[in-house]
Amino acid sequence: xxxxxxxxxxxxxxxxxxxxxxxxxxxxxxxxxxxxxxxxxxxxxxxxxxxxxxxxxxxxxxxxxxxxxxxxxxxxxxxxxxxxxxxxxxxxxxxxxxxxxxxxxxxxxxxxxxxxxxxxxxxxxxxxxxxxxxxxxxxxxxxxxxxxxxxxxxxxxxxxxxxxxxxxxxxxxxxxxxxxxxxxxxxx
Numbered sequence: 001x002x003x004x005x006x007x008x009x010x011x012x013x014x015x016x017x018x019x020x021x022x023x024x025x026x027x028x029x030x031x032x033x034x035x036x037x038x039x040x041x042x043x044x045x046x047x048x049x050x051x052x053x054x055x056x057x058x059x060x061x062x063x064x065x066x067x068x069x070x071x072x073x074x075x076x077x078x079x080x081x082x083x084x085x086x087x088x089x090x091x092x093x094x095x096x097x098x099x100x101x102x103x104x105x106x107x108x109x110x111x112x113x114x115x116x117x118x119x120x121x122x123x124x125x126x127x128x129x130x131x132x133x134x135x136x137x138x139x140x141x142x143x144x145x146x147x148x149x150x151x152x153x154x155x156x157x158x159x160x161x162x163x164x165x166x167x168x169x170x171x172x173x174x175x176x177x178x179x180x181x182x183x184x185x186x187x188x
Contacts, residue, residue: 018067020046022070060084067090069085073094077105
């Protein structure tokens with residue numbers, strides 16, 4: 001009975017779209033088990049680095065079945081690489097940027113390209129605001145001062161400062177910029 005279920009799963013995975021995990025050898029595709037199971041329910045993932053077969057041979061063997069690729073990190077997607085995958089229709093980058101993907105080469109072949117840019121934007125905005133507060137209030141520097149036991153030597157630590165905006169032309173421009181920034185951050 002278990003063997004029959006395993007055969008059914010194997011047959012159904014053959015009908016799933018084939019997705020190549022395109023990564024540099026140092027990068028891994030890490031998933032928590034539930035995310036991996038959801039992905040594997042809809043796609044058949046191929047990772048050349050998990051195969052004993054040489055990379056070029058692996059790509060040649062599977063080239064005609066690969067419909068999409070997931071690029072991990074800054075793994076380059078070049079015209080030469082795209083030429084090896086004649087049925088490719090989608091490049092999905094796990095990074096926010098697309099500098100490592102030859103976009104004109106993809107578009108000229110009718111390959112759609114997407115990335116994870118919006119997935120990280122709220123976290124990046126939070127981090128940027130946190131770093132701004134850290135720099136203005138010298139939180140990290142004060143922490144190093146205390147942990148380094150420098151107060152007996154230097155006696156006092158200069159306090160950070162608050163950003164005070166006076167209502168002048170410069171202040172008005174800053175207020176407009178900050179309100180647009182706040183709106184942009186909140187809209188994500």
